Amino acid sequence: SPTLLWFRSDLRIHDNTALITAARRGPIIAVFLRSLPQWQAHGHGANKLDFWHRGVAALGEALAGLNTPLLHRDITTFDEAPEVLLALARETGAAALHFNREYPLDEVRRDARVIEAFTAAGLTATGHHDAVAFAPGELLTGKGDYYGIFTPFAKAWHRQLTAERLTLRDTPAPQPRQAIAPDPLPASPELTDTPVDGRQWPAGEGPAADRLERFLRFRGRHYADQRDFPAIRGTSELSPYLALGMISHRQCLQAVLAENDGALAGGDAGLTAWVNELVWREFYQHVVVGFPRVCRHRAFQAHTEALPWRDDDAGFRAWCEGRTGYPIVDAAMRQLVATGWMHNRLRMVTAMFLTKHLLIDWRRGETFFLRHLVDGEFAANNGGWQWAASTGTDAAPYFRIFNPTTQSQRFDPDGRFLAEWLPELAALPAKARHAPGRDLLDRLDYPAPIVAHKAARTRALDAFKALPPDR
Ligand code: FAD
Numbered sequence: 001s002p003t004l005l006w007f008r009s010d011l012r013i014h015d016n017t018a019l020i021t022a023a024r025r026g027p028i029i030a031v032f033l034r035s036l037p038q039w040q041a042h043g044h045g046a047n048k049l050d051f052w053h054r055g056v057a058a059l060g061e062a063l064a065g066l067n068t069p070l071l072h073r074d075i076t077t078f079d080e081a082p083e084v085l086l087a088l089a090r091e092t093g094a095a096a097l098h099f100n101r102e103y104p105l106d107e108v109r110r111d112a113r114v115i116e117a118f119t120a121a122g123l124t125a126t127g128h129h130d131a132v133a134f135a136p137g138e139l140l141t142g143k144g145d146y147y148g149i150f151t152p153f154a155k156a157w158h159r160q161l162t163a164e165r166l167t168l169r170d171t172p173a174p175q176p177r178q179a180i181a182p183d184p185l186p187a188s189p190e191l192t193d194t195p196v197d198g199r200q201w202p203a204g205e206g207p208a209a210d211r212l213e214r215f216l217r218f219r220g221r222h223y224a225d226q227r228d229f230p231a232i233r234g235t236s237e238l239s240p241y242l243a244l245g246m247i248s249h250r251q252c253l254q255a256v257l258a259e260n261d262g263a264l265a266g267g268d269a270g271l272t273a274w275v276n277e278l279v280w281r282e283f284y285q286h287v288v289v290g291f292p293r294v295c296r297h298r299a300f301q302a303h304t305e306a307l308p309w310r311d312d313d314a315g316f317r318a319w320c321e322g323r324t325g326y327p328i329v330d331a332a333m334r335q336l337v338a339t340g341w342m343h344n345r346l347r348m349v350t351a352m353f354l355t356k357h358l359l360i361d362w363r364r365g366e367t368f369f370l371r372h373l374v375d376g377e378f379a380a381n382n383g384g385w386q387w388a389a390s391t392g393t394d395a396a397p398y399f400r401i402f403n404p405t406t407q408s409q410r411f412d413p414d415g416r417f418l419a420e421w422l423p424e425l426a427a428l429p430a431k432a433r434h435a436p437g438r439d440l441l442d443r444l445d446y447p448a449p450i451v452a453h454k455a456a457r458t459r460a461l462d463a464f465k466a467l468p469p470d471r
Pocket of ligand 1: 227235236237238239240242243274277278280281282284342343344345347348351369373375376377378380381382383384385388
């Protein structure tokens with residue numbers, strides 16, 4: 001009997017653990033459950049949903065080359081997954097289901113219910129660890145706890161990594177033609193917001209592999225020096241592809257090994273700095289399993305729940321719309337809204353500005369980011385926000401508050417990024433773009449700062465100092 005292969009955020013036929021495992025058992029029928037209302041309830045916006053849809057289309061084409069039909073079902077919430085998958089098993093005569101695991105809490109619960117339902121029906125359902133080198137729970141502290149701090153996690157990751165963990169999975173050979181035909185691709189999702197032009201983010205394994213190759217060929221060795229400068233394309237821009245599994249961490253790391261004389265640590269400083277970012281990605285995937293409270297909108301550091309977040313709708317709107325009067329913050333927010341992506345340095349700067357300068361709850365920023373990011377991914381987004389808000393793992397010590405103007409001068413020294421996103425400031429001399437003085441503001445269509453850095457900093461420090469001690 002055929003095996004059902006349930007694709008989720010692993011939209012690729014190469015190096016896919018569940019796919020090759022199922023293919024070795026016999027014929028496969030692939031299935032994708034589009035869960036739009038559920039994903040929207042989780043906060044994903046048009047950019048990611050559109051990219052997801054295009055990624056599934058690309059997957060369907062790749063699977064057609066393997067004579068593997070892809071069936072589509074729409075569900076409202078994850079609760080419907082067991083029933084719909086069981087119905088598919090009955091329709092196709094499949095006795096087994098395979099999938100690659102996802103780690104946030106609702107996904108884990110959904111999968112547990114699917115496994116339960118299949119078992120109760122006398123069928124099997126098997127989840128594989130595929131998205132990370134170590135399954136959550138495999139890397140623990142000496143006391144047997146999940147790591148809550150990155151550096152020791154990364155050390156353990158490097159220490160315990162074996163070559164086998166990164167061995168690429170085989171790509172299945174085309175199977176004999178199946179009696180069952182693929183479903184036509186469903187219509188594009190109807191979305192309230194218009195997604196950004198899809199040409200910015202071509203979906204599928206081919207474009208992902210091209211990006212990886214170009215990044216490693218031209219930029220990988222400069223990564224350590226260039227990754228912090230938003231006017232330079234110094235990073236891989238692979239995050240949307242990693243988030244939906246159009247490329248795997250193993251493919252990325254194998255490509256580094258090939259470029260770096262077989263080493264992931266040591267060797268070229270740029271390449272190893274990039275590996276470190278992939279380890280951050282993995283760290284946050286472990287955190288959501290080890291500390292499921294972060295999936296329930298709770299702070300990682302419980303004592304910070306007492307922070308007196310301000311109810312400042314006008315401030316929040318100014319931040320969302322790129323009208324705070326801090327050019328680096330505004331340019332970054334406009335980049336996010338226009339492209340669905342923001343440079344990492346600026347994610348830190350804007351997140352810190354919202355949570356420290358405006359003292360607005362990180363959860364509001366987390367939601368706004370997810371609504372716009374094409375790479376929106378719960379674990380990394382939540383981890384990044386809680387880091388910036390000093391409520392999370394490794395949290396930035398609360399007294400280290402970025403000065404947005406200094407950040408701007410340091411990381412966009414010639415004001416190129418500012419000029420690109422704030423045309424109203426482009427005519428100013430580069431040095432004046434970071435913090436245009438009041439005399440200039442009257443002539444420019446650009447707002448004065450909505451908070452003064454020093455006073456805002458003091459307000460944030462006071463709020464943190466007044467917290468009950470962490471127990
Ligand atoms: P590169 O610098 O080329 O890094 C390679 C890959 O490593 C990335 O594609 C990504 O998969 C991973 N990575 C890099 N930095 C981090 C990090 N700090 N944490 C986790 N993984 C990382 N990343 C997301 O993928 N989705 C998100 O929703 C997301 N939200 C964020 C929110 C905030 C407030 C912050 C501070 C960071 C967030 N990040 C998120 C992490 C990071 O900013 C992006 O992964 C990175 O900017 C993507 O660009 P790139 O692919 O060129 O990264």
